[in-house]
Amino acid sequence: ALDPITREELQDKLLEIWREHRLTVLAITHEIDEAIYLSDRIVMM
Known part of the structure; x- marks a missing residue:
């Protein structure tokens, strides 16, 4: 589990990486x- 601030930062970083590389991500x-x-x-499920 992550604290809310770290969770938001990681979500934004994941989106940034995705926008840059356009790879499929399974979360x-x-x-x-x-x-x-x-x-x-x-x-x-």
Whole structure:
């Protein structure tokens, strides 16, 4: 688990890396808000 500030910083960094390289990223999370923020597609199990 991460504190909220670190979580936001890492999410922003992940998006920055994705925008730069356009690679597929698989992220697994329990946080729906995080999934919505980071994704253009979501699959739920």
